[in-house]
Amino acid sequence: MKRNLIHRYQQLAAIVLIGIAFASCKKQASYDFNGDSDNKVYLTAGTYNGLAYSGYNFSVANTPGGIVGAVSAAIPVHSTLSATNDIQVKVTTDNTLVGTFNAKTGGTAIAVPDGAITLSSNLTIPAGQVNSKDSLKLSIASDKLATLAPGTYVVPLRISSANNASVSANQNVTYVYFTLVATNCYPSPAAADMTGAIVATRTGWTATLDATPTSGALANMFDAKTNTSWSLNPPKACTMTVDMAATRNAITGVRIHTSSTTYSVNTAVISTSTDGTNWTAQGTATLLNTSAYEYVKFYSPVNARYIRMNITAWKSATQIILTEFDIYQ
Known part of the structure; x- marks a missing residue:
């Protein structure tokens, strides 16, 4: 009798332990980045269709009357999980990636000369959010565009740092790409x-x-x-x-x-x-x-x-x- 009672207590204890373990498993956090519990900061990159790049892509004409078109991009950053605290993110240009871009597109784009780009590079993902409250703003003024030779240009942008989160290893780069032509011909006039x-x-x-x-x-x-x-x-x-x-x-x-x-x-x-x-x-x-x-x-x-x-x-x-x-x- 005593032995049976002890056995029942052991069974009950086992059931309780299993229940605690199950509840503990249910309380574990779920993650939306391939099961990675580390919050990652990333940029949305452009896409490639064959050798064509579709992303932050612009066309500009240098005409006798001045520049027609503009290079102006607003680019947000994101995190894979809601930010526990504000995440400060810094994005910078990285011209070492021009060759990488050309290898992907089969093109011959060149880097924009130093001093031509205006860039606001500091962004914040607020606590509780997964998107930055502001966007990285990149532009090239018309007077700067007027000094460039006709051709294709690319501005590689890389997340250089982030606090309260890690930087994604494979989604930390995006590109701003534009074509500049010298012309006196209006495009597709009616x-x-x-x-x-x-x-x-x-x-x-x-x-x-x-x-x-x-x-x-x-x-x-x-x-x-x-x-x-x-x-x-x-x-x-x-x-x-x-x-x-x-x-x-x-x-x-x-x-x-x-x-x-x-x-x-x-x-x-x-x-x-x-x-x-x-x-x-x-x-x-x-x-x-x-x-x-x-x-x-x-x-x-x-x-x-x-x-x-x-x-x-x-x-x-x-x-x-x-x-x-x-x-x-």
Whole structure:
């Protein structure tokens, strides 16, 4: 009897101990970073689609009228767990990572020169939160952008320190990337963007092409008819030069007409000349092919007798067809 009583007490004690252990397990904290109980501070990085980087990505044009576009990013930091106390985070630029970025993208981006970047690098994740109450703010002033040569640039940003938390080992870097072009060509202008008026008289205008048209004649571009044309089949890169017979001042843009949007031009490198010998590059024009009329707009008006279009991309795999060529003054 005594032995049975002792055995029952032992069973009861075992059950109590199991219950305590189970309750203790239930009280343990749960963590949202692969079971890591250490709070980690991290940056959200951009993504890579093939060799293309999609993150803090900007485009800037250096035009005769000044900088168009901006480089301005606001980047928060995060923690994997709610902060027990305020977490002070410092982010700095790290140009040693330019090569890492280029290896991932297959690009040739270069670092921004010292002194060009404005950076507010100290951030706070408040107690009880997982996101910073403020954002790292990075910008490059227009006067600084104007001093840069055309090209692609990258600003690598790294978390350099954090208190009351650890810095993530594999998510402590992000990149700000931008492309700078020197151009006098407005991007993808529509009819409503054009200024000035179409020049009505095109007497004596001629054109040449460094390829043999498949059909039609280049002179058809100056007959005021949209049902006459020249075509190139199959399409290929080609250079068309228009001679307007005399120098025209304050040209604000160009209008071309294609037989339909199917056979339109996508991009063309534009240059101008007053004598046919000395040429001024105006930039690469991106043409909006949502209608049969396509436009090139100049940020700053140009004086020219000759306008050259080096056609580099087109919409159809079948042919290019042009029917009319006009300018705005």
